[in-house]
Amino acid sequence: MIRFDHVYKSYENGTSALEDLSFTMEDGEFAFLVGPSGSGKSTVIKLLTGEISATDGTVIVNGYNMNEIRPSKLPKLRRTMGVIFQDFRLIDNKNVFDNIALAMWAVGAPHREIKERVNYVLGLVGLEDRQKDMPNELSGGEQQRVAIARALANNPKLIIADEPTGNIDPERSAELMTMLTKINELGTTMLVVTHEQNLVNQFAKRVIRIVNGRLAGDEKGWYIS
Amino acid sequence: MSRFKYYLKEGFSSIFTHSLMSFTTVCVMIACLILMGSFVLISVNLNRTMNYLESQNQMMAFVDETYTEEQARALRPELLKNDNVRDAEFVSRRDAMESFLGKFEKNSIFDDVDYSVFRDRFIIYLKDIRLMSETQQELAAVGGIARVNAHLEISRGFTAVRRVLKIVSVAIVALLFLVSLFIMSNTVKLTTFNRRNEIAIVKMIGADNGFISWPFMVEGVILGLTGAMLAYLLQWSLYTAICTRIMTTAYVSFLKLLSFGQIALPLLVSFGAVGIFVGVFGSQIAIRNYLRV
Ligand SMILES: Nc1ncnc2c1ncn2[C@@H]1O[C@H](COP(=O)(O)OP(=O)(O)OP(=O)(O)O)[C@@H](O)[C@H]1O
Ligand SMILES: [Mg+2]
Numbered sequence: 144m145i146r147f148d149h150v151y152k153s154y155e156n157g158t159s160a161l162e163d164l165s166f167t168m169e170d171g172e173f174a175f176l177v178g179p180s181g182s183g184k185s186t187v188i189k190l191l192t193g194e195i196s197a198t199d200g201t202v203i204v205n206g207y208n209m210n211e212i213r214p215s216k217l218p219k220l221r222r223t224m225g226v227i228f229q230d231f232r233l234i235d236n237k238n239v240f241d242n243i244a245l246a247m248w249a250v251g252a253p254h255r256e257i258k259e260r261v262n263y264v265l266g267l268v269g270l271e272d273r274q275k276d277m278p279n280e281l282s283g284g285e286q287q288r289v290a291i292a293r294a295l296a297n298n299p300k301l302i303i304a305d306e307p308t309g310n311i312d313p314e315r316s317a318e319l320m321t322m323l324t325k326i327n328e329l330g331t332t333m334l335v336v337t338h339e340q341n342l343v344n345q346f347a348k349r350v351i352r353i354v355n356g357r358l359a360g361d362e363k364g365w366y367i368s
Numbered sequence: 369m370s371r372f373k374y375y376l377k378e379g380f381s382s383i384f385t386h387s388l389m390s391f392t393t394v395c396v397m398i399a400c401l402i403l404m405g406s407f408v409l410i411s412v413n414l415n416r417t418m419n420y421l422e423s424q425n426q427m428m429a430f431v432d433e434t435y436t437e438e439q440a441r442a443l444r445p446e447l448l449k450n451d452n453v454r455d456a457e458f459v460s461r462r463d464a465m466e467s468f469l470g471k472f473e474k475n476s477i478f479d480d481v482d483y484s485v486f487r488d489r490f491i492i493y494l495k496d497i498r499l500m501s502e503t504q505q506e507l508a509a510v511g512g513i514a515r516v517n518a519h520l521e522i523s524r525g526f527t528a529v530r531r532v533l534k535i536v537s538v539a540i541v542a543l544l545f546l547v548s549l550f551i552m553s554n555t556v557k558l559t560t561f562n563r564r565n566e567i568a569i570v571k572m573i574g575a576d577n578g579f580i581s582w583p584f585m586v587e588g589v590i591l592g593l594t595g596a597m598l599a600y601l602l603q604w605s606l607y608t609a610i611c612t613r614i615m616t617t618a619y620v621s622f623l624k625l626l627s628f629g630q631i632a633l634p635l636l637v638s639f640g641a642v643g644i645f646v647g648v649f650g651s652q653i654a655i656r657n658y659l660r661v
Contacts, residue, residue: 192572214660221574234566248371249575297574 397595
């Protein structure tokens with residue numbers, strides 16, 4: 144569950160990125176987070192992952208109050224979520240299997256579970272036969288699917304995607320987005336940041352819209368800027 | 369591949385991705401350890417030699433002339449009461465004269481020397497030569513002891529040499545230790561830089577500081593231990609060669625040297641410990657900036 148309650152965020156240089164932003168996402172929900180460039184979408188994500196903290200207001204993620212969380216508890220929080228980025232962030236010198244297994248080593252998953260789980264999540268994204276390939280042997284879309292598989296590896300409650308289709312050609316983007324909705328249907332809460340209007344409009348999902356760091360709309364259906 | 373294998377593989381592969389820096393680090397470790405080792409060994413051996421020379425060093429306590437030999441002998445327990453006296457050996461006037469005359473056997477001018485010109489005396493062996501001057505005064509105050517002769521300059525000299533030796537060894541060991549720590553942390557820092565993306569990624573996944581640190585500690589410890597083992601072998605041949613040289617050189621053969629067998633284990637353990645310590649702490653210094661948030 145995610146709750147933003149009258150959240151303000153100003154960066155050290157004085158830029159005010161969020162102003163009085165409030166919204167809630169229940170477990171199992173799917174939502175797009177949309178808005179023009181610089182409106183504060185990535186700021187929302189960094190508040191969720193604990194990279195930065197709010198200047199004012201309350202951020203609650205999967206039961207953790209992000210204003211009060213101790214640095215030593217951050218790894219615990221982060222194990223409850225999977226994050227997907229525009230630039231994939233795979234490790235270049237590790238093959239597909241190791242990239243995903245890494246996520247499981249990092250949280251101390253038992254050795255025997257890893258192979259099975261990696262096979263399973265690669266199956267979900269349709270790449271079970273590419274385990275031994277290196278990231279640079281994959282297309283952009285395939286790399287992003289590996290990143291999704293990695294985000295799923297530890298069976299998180301929440302997946303956050305920041306512009307997941309930003310580096311993928313338009314035909315593949317819809318396919319990838321469909322994949323995210325399918326994963327959501329398996330029970331994972333899904334927050335997807337994008338500014339691709341057409342893509343959002345293909346799915347009749349909840350759309351949270353922010354402009355200049357303020358909530359400008361929160362309803363099911365269309366993204367009309 | 370398990371977690372453990374991952375740490376090892378990452379640690380090892382880092383060493384070879386910047387092999388020149390790794391090589392330099394090992395060389396610096398070797399140089400520092402050999403210098404540290406040599407200073408400590410010199411200082412241990414000099415101490416031993418001084419201990420030996422000191423144990424040979426003695427004071428002479430002369431008994432009051434009015435005392436009979438029996439009375440003089442009876443002073444021994446009195447002298448032994450002093451905490452710093454290891455032993456007191458009685459020498460009668462007669463014995464003193466004989467040993468004196470023994471040195472001049474063929475010299476007739478001493479023929480009619482009477483033993484009454486000599487005094488009964490004790491040869492005093494000390495426990496701690498540094499307290500020589502205090503002990504001299506204390507013994508002189510014992511009833512029946514007329515005078516105590518001592519070579520205070522030796523005691524003072526040894527004490528000064530000891531102090532200098534200690535300060536110099538500690539300073540040099542500390543300095544070299546810092547140098548190795550510095551080099552080690554710089555090399556591992558290079559690895560953290562090469563792997564900064566990976567660090568950011570595993571952090572986002574929820575890796576704790578332990579998971580992030582391990583590969584770097586593995587790297588540091590491998591470099592540290594490699595340096596330590598090579599340094600040990602070099603120190604071994606160096607020490608053995610120098611000892612052989614010293615023992616066959618007449619005018620320094622009074623030096624009381626430890627054989628390599630006597631120092632092999634302590635030296636191995638110390639080198640290993642320094643290698644591991646520098647590896648662990650050097651890598652911790654290198655990654656500490658990455659462990660925040
Ligand atoms: N580290 C930072 N320091 C200072 N200002 C920042 C920082 N990060 C973001 N900002 C500013 O905060 C505002 C919101 O930025 P944010 O990255 O959240 O926008 P965004 O909605 O993700 O934009 P985009 O669609 O271009 O990714 C912008 O004005 C940006 O310049
Ligand atoms: Mg952004």
